[in-house]
Amino acid sequence: MQGLIVSATDHKAILGKLSAAFSELPPQLAQAAKAVLDAPEEVAMHSMRRFAARFGIAPTTMIRLAKLAGFDSYDDFRKPFQEALRGGGGFADRAEWLQSLAASGDVGAVVGGMAEASLSNVEAAFRGADARTIASAADTLLRARKVHVVGIGGLYGFATYFAYVTRMMLPDVHLASPAMGSVVDELAGLTARDALLVLSIAPYARETVRTADLAVERRAAVIGVTDSLASPLAQRASHLLVVPAASPQFFPSQTALVAMLETLVAAVVSRGDRSLVSRIKAVDRFREQQGIYWRNSKSEAKLT
Structure with a gap:
């Protein structure tokens, strides 16, 4: 053999x-x-x-x-x-696996604690998620003239990710970056025909709340992705998605937030029409033509 x-x-x-x-x-x-x-x-x-x-x-x-x-x-x-x-070798019961991590020393305990927090946060997010709210948020993004995406501080990277993916299927997605020290400055043209997706995890940034307030004032739809019903976004969002962020480390966990953003993207795709699919194909084709994707040109080889 x-x-x-x-x-x-x-x-x-x-x-x-x-x-x-x-x-x-x-x-x-x-x-x-x-x-x-x-x-x-x-x-x-x-x-x-x-x-x-x-x-x-x-x-x-x-x-x-x-x-x-x-x-x-x-x-x-x-x-x-x-x-x-x-x-159970490799597909062990979750509790047994976590216990084995915690018993393997200091680093094992850290890994076990992080694994437990991440899994629990994602499970809680989906258990508490209302499919109707996700569907409504997706429809809002599809109908919006322009979608603004806001994430302050550590959440900016996640906002960038969401904006990058949704640009493949929505005609006008704008990632709000601080201009003159304020995200609000970039939303001067916000109207009732627009949508604002805003991310906020405790401790809540003052600029995030100001942004949501501006959107409410302009009667734009606000899709809030936050960690608690006690968040300042809870009373400002027309569509609220709650993502637990408990973590044994010093900084909140963002695992559930990423899972919810990906779910929202999937909901947008599932509720979009043929033009959305055509747009994704066009973007992908353009990237392919420009040589953006790495392709393996090596010939077939035996595994050794």
């Missing part, structure tokens, strides 16, 4: 070899390898054909990947993942 030489139960070794060889794989095999790396539990749970269909991969490509990895068949390739799922 050539290719990867791994034990029958060591799915982690398979993942490690796939990761190490990923940059050398041709496009189709790279797509299959990425699917396995991103969702190893689904390899265990689903048949080859179902797994392949789930990720848009030809079944024959999965067979090629299995052979490249050193297995005679896809079923043999799948067995280590099934053993891991049955035995």
Whole structure:
């Protein structure tokens, strides 16, 4: 048997070899390898054909990947993942996993605490999320003449991310950056036909509240993404999305905030029309033509 030489139960070794060889794989095999790396539990749970269909991969490509990895068949390739799922090796119960982290020393306790906070925040955000509010916020973004995105201080990077992604599908998205020391200065043209998406996590920035107040005064729609119903945005937002930010470290966790922003983006896509899809395709095509994306030109190679 050539290719990867791994034990029958060591799915982690398979993942490690796939990761190490990923940059050398041709496009189709790279797509299959990425699917396995991103969702190893689904390899265990689903048949080859179902797994392949789930990720848009030809079944024959999965067979090629299995052979490249050193297995005679896809079923043999799948067995280590099934053993891991049955035995908890790599897909362990959440509580057991967190306890093991906390017991592994000072750094382990830190990692365990962060993992617990991040998972709990995301779970709480989605448990408390109202699908109708998310849908309404998405519709507001779709209808807006112009979308302004505001994030002060540490939240500026997340605002940049949201603005970058939504520019691919909405005609006019503006990331508000401080001008002359004030974000408010950039919103002078805000009208009732516009929407303001504003991020705010305690301790709440005074400039954030001023921005929301201006939007309310101008009768623009305000989509507030914040950490509490006690936030100053709670009374100012026409659409309120609450994202817990508890953290054992000195700075609030932003994990749930990112998850909610991505959910809002997904909602915009799902509720948009064909013109939105066409715009995304056009932007992607332009980037492709300009050589923005890195492409692997190396030929197919065996994993070693």
